Each structure stands twice: as structure tokens, then as C-alpha cells.
Amino acid sequence: MAESPSKSMDKIMALCKRRGFVFQASEIYGGINGFWDYGPLGAQLKRNLREAWWRDVVMNPCGGLAGPDGRPVQIVPLDTCIIQHPQVWVASGHAETFNDPMVDCRETKARYRFDHVEVFVPAEGTGGDKPLFAFVSGTPSEQKQRRKAEKAWGSVKVVPLTSVPREQWPRVLAPEAEKVGSLTEPRAFNLMFKTYVGATATEDDVAYLRPETAQGMFVQFKNVLDSSRIKVPFGIAQVGKAFRNEVTPRNFTFRSREFEQMEIEFFCHPEHAFDWYRFWRDWRLGWWKSIGLGSDSLQLREQTQDELAHYAKDGAGTSDIEYRFPFTAPGFGEIEGVAHRADFDLSTHQKHSKTKLEYFDAERGELLPNGSHKGERYVPHVIEPSAGLDRGVLALLCEAYTEDASRASPELLLLHPRLAPIKVAVFPLVNKDGMPETSEKLYREVAEEFSTHGFVEHDVKAAIGKRYARMDEAGCPFCCTIDGQTAQDQTVTVRDRDTGAQERIALDRVVAYLRPKLGL
Ligand code: GAP
Secondary structure, eight states: OOOOSSOOHHHHHHHHHHTTSEEETTGGGTOOTTOEEEOHHHHHHHHHHHHHHHIIIIISGGGGOBOTTSSBOOEEEOOOOSBOOHHHHHHHSHHHHOBOOEEEBTTTOOEEEGGGEEEEEETTOSOSSSOEEEEETTSHHHHHHHHHHHHHHSSEEEEEGGGSOGGGGGGEEOTTOSSSOOBOOOBOOBOSOEEEOSSSOOGGGEEEBOSOSHHHHHHTHHHHHHHSOOOSSEEEEEEEEEEOOOSSOBTTTTBOSEEEEEEEEEEEOGGGHHHHHHHHHHHHHHHHHHTTOOGGGEEEEEOOTTTOOGGGTTTOOEEEEEEOOTTTTTSOEEEEEEEEEETHHHHHHHHHHTOOOOEEETTSSOBOTTSOBOOEEEOOEEEEEEEEHHHHHHHHHHHHEEEOTTSSSSEEEOOOTTTOSEEEEEEESSSOTTHHHHHHHHHHHHHHHHTTTSEEEEOOOSOHHHHHHHHHHHTOOEEEEEOHHHHHHSEEEEEETTTOOEEEEEGGGHHHHHHHHTTO
């Protein structure tokens, strides 16, 4: 199948709107920056990804794979509130450190993340008095500024704004600005959404929408331990909304202000933390591949010391699972982080809440004469695989998007059958000769079987080629067609979206034939 070498984000976004995957939030009012709604197909695709994660992480952890201790991996689910006690965010460090230094342009009023701004400077060094041209990589400003810089300096190179000495800032020309020196000093900017709990709305009632689902799991660690028979090592998993007042939301749903996370907090003995870190990092990478992200567009990257989040500094070890999005290519963008958080979270909540969050491990410590152990009390270390549901959906859509001019649908989505929002379509070849009745019957049978996992469609209108094309564009992996032969030998054609090949299958075997192919 002919695939275009580089995928156009504009075309992907247009398809998403046309076929009801993603809409701009509040579109009829002009939209609201950083917020996206999922249409009928998008809502089901997102649900399928969430459920695939839930099944493979919570219900059947790691598909039954043993952990580094040789035992089955144990995970329990949790569902905690978006609004937590404000002290949670003080203890977690978000209240103080959850901010990105920003620079404003006094002239254009645009605001940039300090560490996102780069500058074209002369290849020979920043001497002279001509302007230094600032831009944000991957935006139209990059090419514009490059042209101007090359005209001014001839040969140029790129350096981060963070490395440009302050005395040279008066020469920096901001993106889209006319005059140099318009960038302000970097300023801190808290990313948590503020709200008020209760009707009085005084400063005493301030609360925050959670910027990550993780903290709910640390705060309930003791209750989970006390209310279940679970023992360390084990994980708590949760899926839910998180909110960040991102300063520059961009790249479609990639950086949104409201998004959903799928997070695991895995608690283990400190001595085993690195083994679990490696285990989760590798298993999570394999999981994304198993649901259709190609290995050449996926990479695992160890974060550098500079990039580590505040909690990971002492844990030393964070890997990003990254996908090559059309807007990052040839670079990559993070879809999941796997962090070794050490005992940062439980210890800080223990300190701030004055509640013991230790674990008593009866199977460790000195061996006693009676053959039992003395036991050991410790604060578990945490490995956190934290995935973005919306970024996962976006990566799946980008990966699936395919152009093929030779097909009736020049644009189609090769979504993994397990994730596809429409599982199966059933058609009568023509709308007569008893075919619609037979197809209606098959449709009911197939829908009964698969509709908990996605749509099953029945379409009797339009030419058959058009109906196939519509399904290909929506990513439906299989179409069953009742034709003239069905009445004679009780078979139907089952068409494979990816190859266009058709197989004749007995009417009463269609469900059994499709089930394994749909990964259900
Ligand atoms: N508890 C750790 C944590 O929240 P993070 O790297 O900040 O770590 C985890 O976020 C994942 O959440 C990211 O890998 C990404 O997929 C997703 N995510 C973070 N910010 C996002 C945003 N503004 N829009 C969409 N997804 C986001």
C-alpha cells in the first residue's frame, strides 16, 4: 500500500473533523484555546484505548507476565477526586514548582515558554550589532526568522534563548516583532487551575483542579493497603482528567489544558526499584507497539539530568516513550513517561499530613529461630508509568492516517482492529432480492456480539464502492457483504480494509471468524 512519506497534520485534522473524531470545543462560539471535544467516532476510539489499557494493566496485569520477582504483577484500581485538599499540592511540590518560566513579547503580546525559544545567531559567534532572531521551532516563525537571519549574517546557527547572555537580549528580535529587545525577563507562571470550594469564594476557599491523577493514589495509599489484602510489590492504577493551564497549548490535542491520564503508581522495596523501573519501561513500550504504533515511529528516551521533574531528581531514572508526530518529525513527542520517583511522594505526604505511610513487610528482616522473619518497616519506592490518553489517541490517529490515491478512499485510517471505533459494517450488495433482510439479520447478530467494543454499522444506501470507501476512511477493519451468492450457499464476503481482499465465509461462522481478528 502506497503511504505518503510525510503526513500532513492539516489533512489529519480535517479528517478528524469530517468524520467526527475531534472537534474544537465550543466551536460555534469561536472555540476555546487548548480544549478539544471528541465526536462520536473519537469518543469510541478514546474509550477503546482507555479500556485496552484498563484490561491490560488492571484486569489482567501485563497479560499475565511475571514481574522481576518472578511473581504475577499485582495492580488495583482507584478513582479519586479531581479536587483534593490544597495541602496535597503543597506536599507534592506542585504549588511551588509546577511552573514554567515564561517570556512575554511587549510588542506582539505573545507569551512563550522560556525553554522553547531558540535564536538564530551568526555561526561565528554573537559579536556585532545586528539582531539575533528568535523563533519557536516547528512554527512559521522558524522559516521567517531563518531567512532574515541569513540575510543579515550569512551563515547562522541555532542556540537556545536560555544560553543567550542577558546583555545581548536588547538585540533579540522576537517572533513576529518589528523592533528588537521586546522580550521580558522570564517569569514564573503556575499551571494549576484555581477554583473556589463553597459559595463564599474567599481566599480561604481556594482549591485547584488536579494537574495529574497521581497524587490521589499516594494520598489513598494507606487506605488501599488497609482495606485490601494486597502486599508490596503492587501498583495502584487510575484513569482520569487532569488540568493544566498550559501557556502555549498547541499541536492539536497534544498540549491541551484539559486532558486525560492513565497512570500507575507501582510500590516496591527500595532495593528492587530499578528492576521494576526497567520492567515497566520495557513493558509499556511493547504495549504501545502491540496496539499499532509502528516501531520506527516510537522510541524510548532516557531523560537528561536537566529535564528530570522535581520528584525524579533523587530517583535518577525517567524514560519517555515518544512518538514521531507529523508536527515533531523528524523529532519525537512524549506520549508516556516512566519515572523512578523513589520515596519522594509517600515521604512528603507523610511529613505534611503527619500520617505514617510506611509498609510493614513481614517477609523481610532477620530470620528468626522459628523460621519466620522479624519483618521490616519501610517507605516503599515508586515507579510511575504515566500515559496521556489524548496523546495516545492522537498518536494512533497519526499512525493510522494513510493516503493512497489508487483507492476509492484516497485517505484512510489503518487503525488496529482492537482500537477501531467501528468494528464491522454489514451491507447488502443491492437493496433488493432479499439481500437487505439477510444483511439486517447478520447485522443484528454481529452487533449483539461486538457492540460493547464499538459500533457495528448497517448501510443499505449508495454504491458498494462508496460504502467501502466511507468505512476505510473511518478505520473500520471489516465489511461483510450479502450478495447474489448468499441465497445459494449461505456465505458472505468479508472484506479486509488493509488489503481490500475479500474472503467468503459461511453466514453462521462470521462472528467466530471476526472475533480473533478484532483482538477481542
Ligand atoms: N504524574 C506524572 C505526570 O503527570 P507528565 O509527564 O507531566 O507526568 C504524563 O504527564 C503524561 O500526560 C504525558 O506523557 C502526556 O502524555 C500527558 N500530558 C501531560 N501534559 C499534557 C497536556 N498538556 N496535554 C495533553 N497531554 C498531556
